[in-house]
Amino acid sequence: MPGTQKKILGEERRELILQWLQTENKPMTGSELSKRTNVSRQVIVQDISLLKAKNEPIIATSQGYIYIQNPSQTTVxxxxxxxxxxxxxxxxxxxxxxxxxxxxxxxxxxxxxxxxxxxxxxxxxxxxxxxxxxxxxxxxxxxxxxxxxxxxxxxxxxxxxxxxxxxxxxxxxxxxxxxxx
Known part of the structure; x- marks a missing residue:
């Protein structure tokens, strides 16, 4: 059915969230991630917590979630x-x-x-x-x-x-x- 989006479940959803955060050059909001996966924002918050518990370098900012990439060769x-x-x-x-x-x-x-x-x-x-x-x-x-x-x-x-x-x-x-x- 066009316009109907199926929920992306559990581990598959967390893998997608991780991929999106790793490839985005800007923060992604919980609302944006919930729309993409067709789950509630609260489910996304739980997913982020589970990813952080697996030592994924994700931080929550006022603009959304950011995946901290490995530091580049540039001096900071x-x-x-x-x-x-x-x-x-x-x-x-x-x-x-x-x-x-x-x-x-x-x-x-x-x-x-x-x-x-x-x-x-x-x-x-x-x-x-x-x-x-x-x-x-x-x-x-x-x-x-x-x-x-x-x-x-x-x-x-x-x-x-x-x-x-x-x-x-x-x-x-x-x-x-x-x-x-």
Missing amino acids: HQRIIACQHTPEDAEKELLLLVDHGVLVKDVTVEHPVYGELTASVMIQTRKEVETFIEKIQETNATYLSQLTDGIHLHTIEADTIEKLNAACLALEEEGYLVSNE
């Missing part, structure tokens, strides 16, 4: 920076970073009960910043940094140290940078 420079600002300045902070060619890998805060909480964000473009901010606003979510009076860490990455230095200088000029390592 990474730095952990400490920032502090109000929620209203989150977009400006992220734009400053991506405009300097920097990937914002994650955000970490120190919670008094749970200890260190880290969320993968994987933001590298202005469009990804826009999508992230829209999701925060649409869902009425709070920023992790609101748990710590605006103090938070970011792991940032770039292909040159100069880009990291320029991004940190821009953050410092705005008064957002607490220190960098």
Whole structure:
């Protein structure tokens, strides 16, 4: 019957999900994967958990699921920076970073009960910043940094140290940078 799609079951579905994530150059949402396999988004969440349990390097970001490929031969420079600002300045902070060619890998805060909480964000473009901010606003979510009076860490990455230095200088000029390592 045209238009009717059959459910893709169990192991076959997880193999397809793995293949799609490995070949996509962009994050894939749970909704997109559920449409492709004709199962619920909750089933996809379970599948991703099962794949992660098999040590597949899949991470969930605000844009969707990403399969972390083996690092290429290009050198990647990474730095952990400490920032502090109000929620209203989150977009400006992220734009400053991506405009300097920097990937914002994650955000970490120190919670008094749970200890260190880290969320993968994987933001590298202005469009990804826009999508992230829209999701925060649409869902009425709070920023992790609101748990710590605006103090938070970011792991940032770039292909040159100069880009990291320029991004940190821009953050410092705005008064957002607490220190960098």
